[in-house]
Amino acid sequence: MTDCGCEKAKAELEEYLHREVSDADFLDISEHLAGCDDCSTEHLIGLKLTEKVRTACQEKAPEELRASVLSRLGELQS
Structure with a gap:
């Protein structure tokens, strides 16, 4: 997977919290959150x-x- 970046992580955070994103997006955002203190x-x-x-x-x-x-x-x- 690749780091999706802050813009995507923040834009899709609400959907991520409710597990309303695709599995691939969930993994990308999870990976980003693991390495970004702000997000x-x-x-x-x-x-x-x-x-x-x-x-x-x-x-x-x-x-x-x-x-x-x-x-x-x-x-x-x-």
């Missing part, structure tokens, strides 16, 4: 933000609200 720092920040968003989005609606919404959906589908 590696951005990658670590992206990982932390992604994890925070993931955990913050695990809230659940109160059971009463959930039941009300499901009931209304059932009425609309009838």
Whole structure:
């Protein structure tokens, strides 16, 4: 593989974090991150933000609200 460079690594960082790049691009960006402190720092920040968003989005609606919404959906589908 060849080093893809900072421009590509930064442009595709979000997709890389979510594994939405091709296998070849994933390997190229991984190789670049291993040798570039600047991009590696951005990658670590992206990982932390992604994890925070993931955990913050695990809230659940109160059971009463959930039941009300499901009931209304059932009425609309009838």
